[in-house]
């Protein structure tokens with residue numbers, strides 16, 4: 001190869017690129033759509049044990065409800081938060097699995113995880129599994145939640161407590177939620 005062809009290539013990495021990088025416009029944040037607010041009934045931790053990844057705590061989930069514009073129902077008394085406390089920072093992160101049942105009988109398996117916040121509460125990532133029906137699009141959403149501690153009122157059973165979790169999902173022009181009109185064929 002002739003030297004004159006090589007030179008532009010060789011000098012390429014030496015070009016200043018900093019200005020170009022800073023000139024990039026900041027992309028707009030994707031919008032979020034409200035999914036539901038849930039009230040989760042929990043029993044006080046049953047288990048707390050040090051392990052290879054930190055202290056693992058098991059908090060049974062014994063019921064509750066969720067209410068939103070496209071899905072509402074109850075939380076089944078079947079699930080727990082097997083949260084982990086980071087031994088290096090002392091920060092607790094939720095690690096839950098539980099089940100929702102909508103008012104019209106659709107079963108949804110939920111997994112959430114995410115760290116406790118310094119001011120109280122937690123930030124969560126949420127994943128949904130749905131086998132059939134009009135809520136099948138929940139399998140494809142990218143969802144986030146905000147958990148806060150709530151006062152369950154006077155009726156709260158001894159040894160239990162309530163949490164509130166507000167959940168949103170990322171929304172794009174052509175996202176899977178459009179299939180909720182039932183047009184998607186599911187084998």
Ligand SMILES: *[C@@H]1O[C@H](CO)[C@@H](O)[C@H](O)[C@H]1NC(C)=O
Pocket residue numbers: 039064065067152162
């Ligand atoms: C959900 O549970 C909370 C806490 O017990 C209660 O205040 C609220 O009324 C319930 N919502 C529905 C729709 O049942």
Ligand SMILES: *[C@@H]1O[C@H](CO)[C@@H](O)[C@H](O)[C@H]1NC(C)=O
Pocket residue numbers: 178179181182183
């Ligand atoms: C249902 O949603 C699909 C996908 O967005 C769309 O192509 C179809 O026209 C919609 N059907 C009705 C009846 O709204």
